Amino acid sequence: MKKQRVIGMFDSGVGGLTVMKEILEQLLDVRIVYFGDTARVPYGNRSREELIRFGEEIATFLIGQGAEVIVVACNTSSATALPVLRERFDVPMIGMVEPGARLAVEKTIAGRIGLIATETTVRSKAYSTAVSRALAKGCLPKDPTLRESWQHGEQPITLTKAQGCPLFVPLIEAGLSNSSEARGIAKTYLTPLHAAGIDTLILGCTHYPFLEPVLKEILGKDVLIVDPARAVVKELKILLQHLDEWEQSGLVESQPALGKKPWRARYYVSGDPELFKQVGNTLLQEPIGQVEQVILGE
Known part of the structure; x- marks a missing residue:
């Protein structure tokens, strides 16, 4: 049975759900841990230093949740913080x-x-x-x-x-x-x-x-x-294939499987969980389940 990979994703708010939707529709054997930084949205007026700090905090959290790959589902962070995040973290990262x-x-x-x-x-x-x-x-x-x-x-x-x-x-x-x-x-x-x-x-x-x-x-x-988002999914497919090949060859250590209870997506936000659910449900075909608030940077 093929291993179900865990993808970490983050955005300033609900926007990254547009990328998540594409991934879930095209990659049936992945799980997604999504973080929406809704307490600090929008990112468009933030400084580069702030965006790097936010990215470091969120990437650390996602890796702690088992993420093997991180999709920076935010163009502002991709354009400013991603090069630094790639230097500071070992997990592969894909930007927009x-x-x-x-x-x-x-x-x-x-x-x-x-x-x-x-x-x-x-x-x-x-x-x-x-x-x-x-x-x-x-x-x-x-x-x-x-x-x-x-x-x-x-x-x-x-x-x-x-x-x-x-x-x-x-x-x-x-x-x-x-x-x-x-x-x-x-x-x-x-x-x-x-x-x-x-x-x-x-x-x-x-x-x-x-x-x-x-x-x-x-x-x-x-x-x-x-x-x-459509191009990101294509790149993610290639990266996941490489991860499978690297693990089979022993070049990278295989990550332990998560719990037996099946799940496809978990949602975390820094702001109001109910507002995130309300807006997010307008996009995803399946209703968003539980959303947990996580305060970072304190």
Whole structure:
């Protein structure tokens, strides 16, 4: 019987549930320990030092819960804290930025990629760098015309416009993703992206898929929306295969199995458990069960 791996995940709040949903649907032999840092949401206005400290506290907690891999299901933390966390912890970690950038490069048909994200993620320029790195490493558009034009130096492929959206996360955390307020704010944020002529839009925050119906309504069918969560699942599959191979070869120590009682997901938050359940239930097909509050950093 194949071992059921334990994946640790964290986000500033409910946003990482969009990534968790993709993982649970595509990987049937994993368990997830999820931590939502709802007492300190949003992360978009936090300093790099704060984000590193938060990440260290949460990663320590998740490892203590048996996590063998950690998915940093927060673009802001992925863009700022993840390189430091990888240096300080032995467990493999997957972020959102690199997989999302690669997927956008593959999907674009005109080479004009847009980004909506927190202001911290936009300022970091992590996605712009990741798009350039993906191209340098051989990741190319699937569209043959654009691929050939780029290879001949005739058509650039760039992150053409990045837009900070500071009001989106508070709206979503309050359960207002389908409200008239969300539509009005989304129109304001998307106007510069429309003006820039983007053909592909990266959802650079794991909260934003909650807004996908609203975004599609405003953007229209000519702009493809890219959710990095789908690319993260693909990368996670490869990593888990490698873990299996390493354990079989004795390169890494096999972790003991958890208790016999079956479970697929456990939820922990730093803030109000009931509010997390209320908003989270709007996304996941199965109702969220027990949510436990854990206070970190004290």
